[in-house]
Amino acid sequence: MSAPTPPRASIPRSGARQFAVSVVRQPYIWAVVALLLLIVINLIKDPGYLGISVNATTGNLSGNVIDILRASAPIMMIAIGMTLVIATRGIDLSVGSVMAVSGAVSMEFMNSSGDGSVGGAILAAAFAIGISAVLGAVNGVLVSIVGLQPFITTLITMLAGRGLAKVITSGQNTSASNEPFRWIANGTVFGFPVVFVIGAVIVAIVAVLIRRTALGLMIESIGINPKAARMAGIRPIGILISVYIVSGILAGIAGIFSTASVMTVEVAKTGLSAEMDAILAVVIGGTSLAGGKFSLTGSVIGALLIATLDKTIVFLAIPSSATPAFKALVIVVICLLQSRRVRALFNQRRAPRTPSAPTAPAPTAPRTTRKETVSA
Amino acid sequence: MSTLIERPLSGPSGSPAPARPTPLSRLKPKLETLPTLAAVVIFIGMIVYGEIAYGRIVQFSTVSNLLINNSYLIILAVGLTFVILTGGVDLSVGAVIAISSLVGVMLANQGWNPIAVVVLMILIGSAFGLASGILIQFFNVQPFIATLAMMFLARGLAAMLSTTPERLADDSPIRSLSTEWKVIDGPKINDLVITPTVLIAAVVVIVAFVVLHRTRLGRTVYAIGGSEQSALLMGLPVVRTKLLIYVISGTLAGLAAVVYTSKLGIAQNITGVGWELDAIAAVIIGGTLLTGGAGFVLGSVVGALVLGLMNVLITRDGSIPPEATTIITGGILLVFVLLQRLVVSRKRKT
Known part of the structure; x- marks a missing residue:
């Protein structure tokens, strides 16, 4: 499901764009997105959330990020x-x-x-x-x-x-x-x-x-x-x-x-x-x-x-014993995003001109941008 | 004898390593039942040992307590047998019990109709099972992860409802499911007692047995466990069956919640932590292969009773520290898994 992207050397791209593409294609991109999302939620609640203060006497850093x-x-x-x-x-x-x-x-x-x-x-x-x-x-x-x-x-x-x-x-x-x-x-x-x-x-x-x-x-x-x-x-x-x-x-x-x-x-x-x-x-x-x-x-x-x-x-x-429910949410969303069915939906939207784009993600579909092991 | 005739014909036709017929091949059907037989032997051995060492094991009250205290585990183990037979696993059952019993107790205390409450408790289980099944079947999520997610979800939702023990009202009709009926009135307190919950567990076991061994659904379950690809190619309804398996497991978890709640009358968000492991252990001790395809639902019942009896013996013994219980469970599990391993490797050789 999560094989790293093989380099697609079809069209020459500028360095920055290539880097951006390679980052987006990383298997953990959704984790990064989720992490940023959480930080944004925290920032909405408290704009100073990311602040790090330095204790003048000991030189210790303190703040939420350090925690x-x-x-x-x-x-x-x-x-x-x-x-x-x-x-x-x-x-x-x-x-x-x-x-x-x-x-x-x-x-x-x-x-x-x-x-x-x-x-x-x-x-x-x-x-x-x-x-x-x-x-x-x-x-x-x-x-x-x-x-x-x-x-x-x-x-x-x-x-x-x-x-x-x-x-x-x-x-x-x-x-x-x-x-x-x-x-x-x-x-x-x-x-x-x-x-x-x-x-x-x-x-x-x-x-x-x-x-x-x-x-x-x-x-x-x-x-x-x-x-x-x-x-x-x-x-x-x-x-x-x-x-x-x-x-x-x-x-x-x-x-x-x-x-x-x-x-x-x-x-x-x-x-x-x-x-x-x-x-x-x-x-x-x-x-x-x-x-x-x-x-x-x-x-x-x-x-x-x-x-x-x-x-x-x-x-x-929120009571900390409710944490598992949010973890479940994260797992489900990330698993869904990684699943072929949902990805096929994304790909379809991104490349509507591709001829014979299969509506159903048949396991034998040859047009996959990622190398995947076909599992039953 | 048919194998002996066919082997030489199919041997040279291109299979890389033609298996030689050995005397063991005739033992094949017996080998599959070996782990279950071993569980029965161990169960009997434990009873004999307990009777000799501590006494008062083979008597009505001990048997009654064993059945009453483990009826929920038996129900869970039956549900997990279905799942494990297909090669999957359901980690969510313990957490489903927590949320189902918590919802049930809270609604019953608010004056809901007890029958509606019981039905709802079971349906909560079905809903979680259905969600796992959909994730597994339609989004290719692995059973382990999908049911882990449901476990987290159920646990978290239960914690949002309440983090303190909720007590079922003493006069609640749900408690009547644990009324003790004296079947045989023995001397003193040595009576053979059963409760409706024990009967529920028995009915579940019988229905599961019939479904697994006498219906098309049961055949399909075994076929999927043997090889999902082959089952698919044979035109069996793999998608529907796998979905149904997780719904069955979830539903039985809901039922187990009813049984447990009626017995204890208390529900909490941390109820049932680790019960999925007990149930998996019961299924494996009972002789079902974790890879799927082979096993018996009656074996799982024996497995659950072995675990239950072990607790009784440890309590009776008194010299074994209760902390060591899980070590002993682990040890028993290891023995049975090694036995299974032996069986599987024998089967490969034949």
Whole structure:
């Protein structure tokens, strides 16, 4: 549904126009439109919404935009991991539970050691991320070697993970005090929230690893056609396992982000339905759930959109438990815009002179501007 | 024997890897029922273990409670069996229960006719199912995403209606659906009790069984799950059936909301969080393949009862921390999925 546009080199265009066309043709264009729309809604409510003020003494930036960046960091982490998993035709439902496990492990660790130093924080974080990686590896092994379906595999780890988090803390919401750990969520670097900076760096690392090496191509080829990928000499097992491990690690980091801000893990609530947010961010970002082509940029924009949506709902004084309804609206509208039936309608209007423009979007229609896999 | 005669004829004609007939090919029909049989075996094993370890399992009151407490889960599992048989999934059922029961309780408390309320509650479910079906069938949205959207929508709308528990009036006729009828009057409190809700669940199961195994619709459901393309080429009404499947699932979710509301009398916007996962687990434990095409609705009932009995045993045991319940559910699910995997790979080899 969302394959990036192949370059159309039919008519020579000026550079600026070409750029504009390429931006409009991006799979995540509707996410950008939705993001702008939300910002406009906020600006109507409060014209000074985008204002950023600088605290003169500490140099910290503050404002709604900074809040959104801070809130988007955990969603961004799990969305990036989810993008890679979905690109291999998989899905990772366990990220929310892994977040809870990671938070539980780090909080329990710092609570029992009572170590308030930087070393204690690093150790706790490393421990939490390590366990998250193990959970991701379990997913990966079950999916790639045993050959279970990703949906059911990660459903199992989702159920078991939530239970594990509860067992680790004996069902209690555990708190700990460790200033360096708290700094991760509440501190600032050059005025920007630490979480966002860490998040951006991690996204950049993942993007470079994936896009500057053949890894991204391999992941896409597994998602497009696993059999063909294997025949082309790609070993799917290693790549699948590493993709799930990366998703686990990123979920662990997200868990640290979201527990560090309050220094408490709420075992029943931390990361609850986070997997839905992540999937939402990925789908909004234009990556097809059917696997194959993926867009990391799109997922980052999707994560920003979700964070903005969450904040907007609160800003408009709508009860935050009603947020899912608006998320549903966003999913439905974006899915409709991406669907062939609606796009055919648009194309028809744009090019009315095309001979024999089919009124019904028959799957065999040869006149498609985008390369699409015909799915039944 | 017919396979043995036909194989050598079709083998050399160009299929890349002619399958060798093995003794296992004769086991094929049995292999498909293996996961369901395993579920039955485990269910019986749990009963035996529970009776030996804790006692008072095989008695009327425990059986009655098991049925009464799980009637809504059985109804949900039946609905999901239809969906999963076609290779789809419906994540919205838990949230549909929340909004349906919330609307029902609020309207009933405002003095609406109880029958109208019940009908409306069921229709709310149908409407959400229809919306999922339209998104999936006409706009090519994946079942996962479409029903996820409906889940969010239902949850969000429920939160807009009320975020506090709404209590059904004590004298509301809807509560009468959970009146306890003594069928067998045992000693002390050991009675065999059933409620109208249990009967509703039983009727749902019987109708679903007949529809799936004795009607054209049921055949089409299995055919779509086997291969949607082939079903389409065979001229089966794929579009209509898939649409209907999601309406059935939604409608049954609405019915489950009626059953649940009548039992508890309280509705809240967070009612039913994660029930879709319980129902999916019940269906899979019952032996339905997640890829679709194979499974039994009676298996799903057993699956739901296995989950219910597990909760009873954990409560009885007392030494297992309740936090570990979901780990055990996950473990049971893993065992059954591995079993399915084994069956599928055996089937491919034969």
